[in-house]
Amino acid sequence: MSGKTLPTDHRKELTVRGLILGVIITVVFTAANVFFGLKAGLTFATSIPAAVISMALLRGFKDSTIQENNIVQTIASAAGTLSSIIFVLPGMIMIGWWADFPFWTSFAVCALGGILGVMYSIPLRRALVTNSDLPYPEGLACAEVLKVGSGDDADANSVDESRAGLLAVLWGSIASAAFAVVVATQVFASDFVRYFRVNDKGAVSGFDFSLSFALFAIGHLVGLSVGIAMLIGAIIGWGWGVPHFSMLGDLSQPMADLANGTWSTKVRFIGAGAIGVSAIWTLAKLVKPVITGLTSAMAAAKVRKAGEAHTLPRTERDIPIGIVGLITLACFIPIAWLLGYFGTSAGLGAHVGVLAIGGVAFVVLMGFFVSTVCGYMAGLIGSSNSPLSGVGILVVIAAALLLVAFVKPYVGPDEGKALVAFALFITSVVFTVAAIANNNLQDLKTGQLVDATPWRQQVALVVGVIAGAAVIPPVLDLINKAYGFVGVAGAGAHALPAPQAGLISALAQGVITGNIDWSLIEIGVGIGIAIIAIDEILARTTKGARIPPLAVGLGIYLPTVSTLMVVVGSVVGWYFDRRADRSARPESTKQLGVLLASGLIVGESIVGVVIAAIVAFADKLGFSNLQAPLALVGADFGEKAQWIGGIVFALTVLFLYRWVARMANGIGRK
Secondary structure, eight states: OOGGGSOTTTSOOSOHHHHHHHHHHHHHHHHHHHHHHHHHSOOOOOHHHHHHHHHHHHTTSTTOOHHHHHHHHHHHTHHHHHGGGGGTTTHHHHTTSOSSOOHHHHHHHHHHHHHHHHHHHHHHHIIIIITOOOOOHHHHHHHHHHHHHTSOTTOHHHHHHHHHHHHHHHHHHHHHHHHHHHHHHTSSOSEEEEEEEOSTTOOEEEEEEEOOHHHHHHHHHHOHHHHHHHHHHHHIIIIIIHHHHHTTSOTTSOHHHHHHHHIIIIIHHHHHHHHHHHHHHHHHHHHHHHHHHHHHHHHHHHHHHTTOGGGSOGGGOOSOHHHHHHHHHHHHHHHHHHHHHHHHHTTOGGGHHHHHHHHHHHHHHHHHHHHHHHHHHHHHHOGGGOTHHHHHHHHHHHHHHHHHHHTGGGSOGGGHHHHHHHHHHHHHHHHHHHHHHHHHHHHHHHHHHTTOOHHHHHHHHHHHHHHHHHHHHHHHHHHHHHTOBTTSTTOOTTOBOOHHHHHHHHHHHHHHHTOOOHHHHHHHHHHHHHHHHHHHHHHHHSSSOOOOHHHHHHHHHSOHHHHHHHHHHHHHHHHHHHHHHTSSSHHHHHHHHHHHHHHHHHHHHHHHHHHHHHHHTHHHHTOSOSSSTTOOSOGGGHHHHHHHHHHHHHHHHHHHHHHHHHHHHTTTOO
16 A cells, blocks of 8 residues: 555554664664775765665565655664764774774764754754755655655556666675675775876876775766866866975885875865865855744744644654754753763863863854755765765864863863864764764655655654664774774774874864964865856856865865776766666666665675674684785785776676666566
C-alpha cells in the first residue's frame, strides 16, 4: 500500500523499525566516512545509499511508506556529516596533546554539538529551504530515489527502476571494493604521481591522481561547476603557488619533498585566506533570508498557541520554536561543563570561568555563523562538497585570537600548548554544530519534496547523532593505531594525511605562538575577492555558468591527490548526463548514474575500514609486513602498478557507465 493512500494520522513515518534500521546504517556508514575523510580530506553524503538500502529492506512490509524510508535516510545521513569532526579532532594527536581519543569526551563533543546543530537547522530551514530557490542537488536526488522506490507494486516500470537502482548501488560497491582490495595488495597503485622541474631556476611542481572510485564518484555528485572551480584552485596552487614559493626554499631537496613541503607550509595558507573571505561573502548574502526564517518560525509558534496547529501544512510543522529554545539552552549547560572540564585538566583551571562562559558564547555565535554558510553551500552544491572544513579555518583562527587576547597574557609560557589544545577542542564543538545543521537542511529539502513532517525528521536526526557519536571515537582509535597521522612521531609510511586537521592545528599553533605568516593569508584573501567578482559577473551575464568561490579555495588548500580525481569525476558525470539527455529514458539514466556513484563511494570506504582493522591487528594476525599486510609485490613493482591500476580504473569506469545506461534503457521492456 502506498503512503499516499493512508490517512494522514495513521501513515507510517517515525517507526521503531525505521529507527533501528537507520541506526544500523549510521553505524556502518560513519565508520566508512571517518576512514575516507582522513585519507582524502572529503566526506561523502550517505542519504542516497541509505535510502536505497531502506527501500530494499522495507519493501517486504506492505504498510511501509515513502515517509518511513525518508526517516531512515535522515538518521543515516548523520554518518556523512557528523564524521566532519575528523577535520579537527585528530589535531589533538598531531600536537601531542592526546595519545588516543578518550571515548566519553569525544562522544560528548559529537552528541552535544550535533543536537545543537539540529536545533539551529529549524529556523534556517525556513530561510534556506522553504523561502529559497537553492537547488539542493543531493536532497532532490534523494527525493527522486525515494519516489521511484516507493511506487505502487502494480507499476511495472516503478518496480524495474527500484531493482535497477539497487543493482547500480550493489555493483558499484562491489567494483570499488574489489579495486580497493587489489590496491591493498599493491598490484594496483593507489595513485599516479609525477613531480617535475618547471624552469631552470629550480621551481618544481607536480600532480597526484588518486585512483579512487570514491573520489571519482564525489565528482559525479557535485557536478561540473564545482569540479571546474576545484581545478582552477589546483592550477592556482600547483601551477603558480608551488613553483613560485619553491624557488625560495631549499633547492637541494628531492623534488617531491620540495613540492609537498612548499604546498604544506605556504600554499595551503593562501587557500585558507581564499576560503575565509568566500565564507564571509556567503554569510553577508544570507543575513536577510535568515531573519525572514526566524520571523516565520515565530509566526508558526503563534498559530500553535492559538490552537490552530492543524491548519499548518504538514511540511511546515517543525519542532515548536519554544521547545527548540529550551533544548538549545539545555545544551549550553553540559557544553559549558565540558569546556570547563577540559580547561581544568589542561592546567588552565584559574581561568575556567572565562573559558567556560566565553566558550559557550563562542559556540553559540560561531556555530550559527558556520551553520548558515555551510547550509547555503549545501543548497548550492550539495553536502558532499560542503566547505565546512574550509570555513572552520575561520573558526580556529577566531578561537585562537580570542585566547591570545583574553587568556594568554595571564598564563605562563608553558601553557601555550594547552591554549592550542583548547582552541582545537572548542573548534571541534563548533564543527559538529555546523555539520549537522548543514546536513539537516539537505534532509529537510528531501522531506519537503516527499511530503514528510519536519519535526519527525528532526527527532530522527537526534537519534542518528547519538548513534554516530558513539561510533566515531573507537573508529578514530582503530585508525590511529593502524596508520597514524602524517607529521606525528612514530607514524608509519602509510600514515593518513588528515589534511584539514593538520592545517587547522598548524593555524592554531601559528596564531597562539605568534609565528603565522599573515601575508600568505592576505594573498589568499585577494584571490578570493577576485574569484567572487568573477562569479558575480558570471551570475549576471550567463544562464548557469558559475565558479563557486569556496570550491576554488578548497582546490588550493587540498592536495591534488584529493582534488584531481574529483575533477575527472565531475567531467565524466557531466558527459554521462549529456548522453542521457539523448537516451530513451533520460531521467532514469541520470538517476542510475547517481546511484552508481553512491555505490562506488560506499564500497571503497567500507573496505577501507576493514583494511584499517587488518593493519591495526597485523602483528596479532601473524603478518610480516605490518604497514601493508596484504601486499603481494614489492616496492620495485610501483611503476608497473601505476600503469596497470590506471588502465583497469579507466576500463572499469567505462564498463560501469555503459552498463547503467543500457540498464536504464531496458526498464519496462519485456
